[in-house]
Amino acid sequence: MSSKLSPQYLFALALALCVxxxxxxxxxxxxxxxxxxxxxxxxLATKQAMADTYRAAVAKLPAMKTQxxxxxxxxxxxxxxxxxxxxxxxxVAQIRTNVAAAKADMQSLNFVPSSVANLPAGVRAxxxxxxxxxxxxxxxxxxRSLETxxxxxxxxxxxxxxxxxxSLDPNIAxxxxxxxxxxxxTLAAGTLPAGAATGTVTTPAAPGAAAPAPAAxxxxxxxx
Numbered sequence: 001m002s003s004k005l006s007p008q009y010l011f012a013l014a015l016a017l018c019v020x021x022x023x024x025x026x027x028x029x030x031x032x033x034x035x036x037x038x039x040x041x042x043x044l045a046t047k048q049a050m051a052d053t054y055r056a057a058v059a060k061l062p063a064m065k066t067q068x069x070x071x072x073x074x075x076x077x078x079x080x081x082x083x084x085x086x087x088x089x090x091x092v093a094q095i096r097t098n099v100a101a102a103k104a105d106m107q108s109l110n111f112v113p114s115s116v117a118n119l120p121a122g123v124r125a126x127x128x129x130x131x132x133x134x135x136x137x138x139x140x141x142x143x144r145s146l147e148t149x150x151x152x153x154x155x156x157x158x159x160x161x162x163x164x165x166x167s168l169d170p171n172i173a174x175x176x177x178x179x180x181x182x183x184x185x186t187l188a189a190g191t192l193p194a195g196a197a198t199g200t201v202t203t204p205a206a207p208g209a210a211a212p213a214p215a216a217x218x219x220x221x222x223x224x
Contacts, residue, residue: 079120082152082183086111086126091151091180095130098145104134107173114179116156122187127156128178136160139174146178154179 088111099106114125132142139160146155157177162170 075120079123079183080185082123082181084183084185086180086182091128094149094151095128095146098149099132099142102134102138102141102145104132104138104142107131107133116154116179119181122184124182124184124187125179126182128176128180130176130178132174132176133171134174135169136172137169139172142174143176146176152181 092109095109096106109128109130112127112129114127116125119125132139134142143155143158146153155176155178157175159175161173161175163173
């Protein structure tokens, strides 16, 4: 015996089926596409911001090139203004004068080749190892004088040693490593003999001594 479904039931069944199809469509197709679209919009906004940043940087590039060229010219002029020899006598005299003005005591002073790296072409460095004793204020004044002397120098190391304290302001042993620089145009031009190491410090020949053979390598570790 067959029974006939009522129109209301068929309508409700069809409506439920349509809702299920729409929900399935939204879940499987529309929502993933919407999420992908939102992600693409976010990425586009990020890339647009990056593009604006790059355009601003490109716009500043000509001015930056001009500044770099000016800095390179200033650096070259500064390097050429360095003395062409270490002038040990003048350096020692100036340091001793500064130490005496600070009322400190000079214990030792010696020159050694420097290990400073990445120097401009033609620039060579020599370290001055000096030991001074005195009260803290005196050693600080010596340090200030090294920083402000007429010759360009860099202070690479400062160490203080406190002996057995006998007062609130005892004598302190101070050690300074100061680097002085010279400029050799021939070294900058690359006209040294083959085998001469860039940045080495050599000892000049004594007056009247025979000149070394052109092919002989420069003696490492000496003082010029």
